[in-house]
Amino acid sequence: MAKGGSQSQEKTAPAFAETGLQQQLGLARDVSALGYTPYYGPDVASFSPLQQAAFQGTDQMAGAFGMPVAQGEYMPAPTTFAGGVQGYSSAPLFMESKGALQQNAPGLYNYLEGFSVDPMTGKPGAQTASQQPVVLEMQKPSSGGK
Amino acid sequence: MAGGANPQQTVMPGGANPYQQAAGAQTAALGRVGQGMYQTAVPGMQAYANPYESQVVQQSLRDVGSAAQMGLNQLGAQASAAGAFGGSRHGIAQAEAMKGFSQQAMDQAARLRAQGFNTALGASQADLGRQLGAAGQMAGLGQQSFGYGQAIQNQQMQQGAMQQQAMQNLINAAKGQYAGYTGAPMQGLAAMQGGAAGLANTYGQTTSMNPGLFNYLQLGANTAAAFAKPPGTP
Numbered sequence: 001m002a003k004g005g006s007q008s009q010e011k012t013a014p015a016f017a018e019t020g021l022q023q024q025l026g027l028a029r030d031v032s033a034l035g036y037t038p039y040y041g042p043d044v045a046s047f048s049p050l051q052q053a054a055f056q057g058t059d060q061m062a063g064a065f066g067m068p069v070a071q072g073e074y075m076p077a078p079t080t081f082a083g084g085v086q087g088y089s090s091a092p093l094f095m096e097s098k099g100a101l102q103q104n105a106p107g108l109y110n111y112l113e114g115f116s117v118d119p120m121t122g123k124p125g126a127q128t129a130s131q132q133p134v135v136l137e138m139q140k141p142s143s144g145g146k
Numbered sequence: 147m148a149g150g151a152n153p154q155q156t157v158m159p160g161g162a163n164p165y166q167q168a169a170g171a172q173t174a175a176l177g178r179v180g181q182g183m184y185q186t187a188v189p190g191m192q193a194y195a196n197p198y199e200s201q202v203v204q205q206s207l208r209d210v211g212s213a214a215q216m217g218l219n220q221l222g223a224q225a226s227a228a229g230a231f232g233g234s235r236h237g238i239a240q241a242e243a244m245k246g247f248s249q250q251a252m253d254q255a256a257r258l259r260a261q262g263f264n265t266a267l268g269a270s271q272a273d274l275g276r277q278l279g280a281a282g283q284m285a286g287l288g289q290q291s292f293g294y295g296q297a298i299q300n301q302q303m304q305q306g307a308m309q310q311q312a313m314q315n316l317i318n319a320a321k322g323q324y325a326g327y328t329g330a331p332m333q334g335l336a337a338m339q340g341g342a343a344g345l346a347n348t349y350g351q352t353t354s355m356n357p358g359l360f361n362y363l364q365l366g367a368n369t370a371a372a373f374a375k376p377p378g379t380p
Contacts, residue, residue, distance in 0.1 A: 005358030012352055017345040024338050031335045037328040041320055045313035050306030057165075057299040061292075064165035065172075087317055 033128035035116020038094060042087035046078030164295030171288025178281035182274065190270035191263075199262045206254045214247035 013021075047055070059069040078086040102109040114127035124130050162170070196202070221243055225236040326333075357365075 005361045006356045008354050008356070010352045010354070012350040013345070014348050017342075017348045020338070020342045020345055024335075024342050027331075027335050027338055031331045034331060039321065039324055039328075041324060042317045043321070045310050045317055048306040048309035048313070050302045051310060052306075054299050054302040054306060057295065057302065060163055061165040061295060061299075064163070064169040066169075083316075085313060085316055087313065 029129040033115075033117050033124050033130065035119075035125075038091060040091040041089060042079065042081050042085060043090045044088045046086040046088060047075065164291040164298070168288040168292035168295065171284045171291065175281040175285035175288065178277060178284075182278045182281070185274065187267055187270035187274055190273055191266040194266035194269040196262045196265070199258065203255045203258050206258060207251050210247060210251040210254060214244065214251075217243050217247065 055070075063069045076088070078088060080086050081089075098109075101112075111127065114125035116128065117124050218240060221236070221239055222231060225231040225233070225239070230236050
């Protein structure tokens with residue numbers, strides 16, 4: 001028996017609550033490692049053949065009256081996606097910008113990449129929550145009193 | 147015929163697109179109207195001059211000459227009958243007759259040539275008017291062709307935009323599905339957070355006391371002190 005006695009406090013929660021809390025934190029940790037998921041599909045529909053015909057009509061109109069006409073095609077060739085959908089994807093521009101960042105600022109690029117899983121291997125990046133060092137300092141039961 | 151560009155010669159051939167038709171008609175009309183601003187009917191009169199006018203005039207003069215000769219013969223016969231042939235009176239009468247015949251010949255020739263001039267002038271003016279009118283009509287037809295072209299082009303643009311919008315809607319729907327797919331983990335987390343919102347109310351805190359020696363001594367002292375107090379003291 002201690003001379004001055006002791007006082008202890010214990011936090012309690014039902015099992016289902018503790019389970020839910022831990023699962024929630026675990027899920028949050030995993031979701032936070034997802035990072036950005038790129039979209040490689042089409043973003044903008046290409047001009048339809050009727051619209052292109054109308055554009056040619058404008059050229060013919062200008063040409064008939066001796067005015068300047070458009071030289072060559074301004075828009076890039078559209079990509080054909082599933083179901084014959086023709087359009088343009090921003091993915092190549094995104095990849096190009098990402099590559100430029102990697103080339104010009106590799107440190108920043110790698111740091112940024114570390115916040116999510118490796119898109120090829122699925123391994124968590126260095127900056128993901130699961131990779132953060134943890135030192136448990138609050139697991140001792142509090143005590144006090146004399 | 148009045149000179150100048152013939153609009154029909156400068157219009158684009160059939161099969162040209164409406165804008166080429168319009169441009170051809172406009173060019174032709176501009177050229178013809180511009181030419182007509184400084185043009186008179188004179189150059190075109192030659193085309194309407196009667197090529198036989200001179201023969202007609204000459205024939206007419208010969209007719210007048212024949213008539214004059216006959217008149218002079220008759221005058222001579224009359225003078226002979228009167229015994230005055232070759233006399234001064236006969237000479238005066240011949241001169242007067244010749245004067246009349248000459249005047250008649252000149253009047254006849256002038257009338258014939260004036261008639262030819264007026265006919266050619268009228269025909270040339272009519273040509274000018276007709277050509278300028280045709281040029282104006284040509285400009286109108288060119289405008290009409292231009293309108294056809296624009297109407298067709300606008301129709302193409304509108305229908306094409308509808309098609310493009312349909313394609314864009316399809317793309318947007320696919321993007322929405324993809325966003326739903328990639329955002330599913332976050333949605334799941336949000337759902338879990340919503341479900342766990344009330345968990346805090348289930349937490350509890352238990353405080354327990356394990357008394358020590360001094361606690362017991364203090365308890366005993368407090369108890370003794372309570373009994374030692376005289377009644378009525380607090």
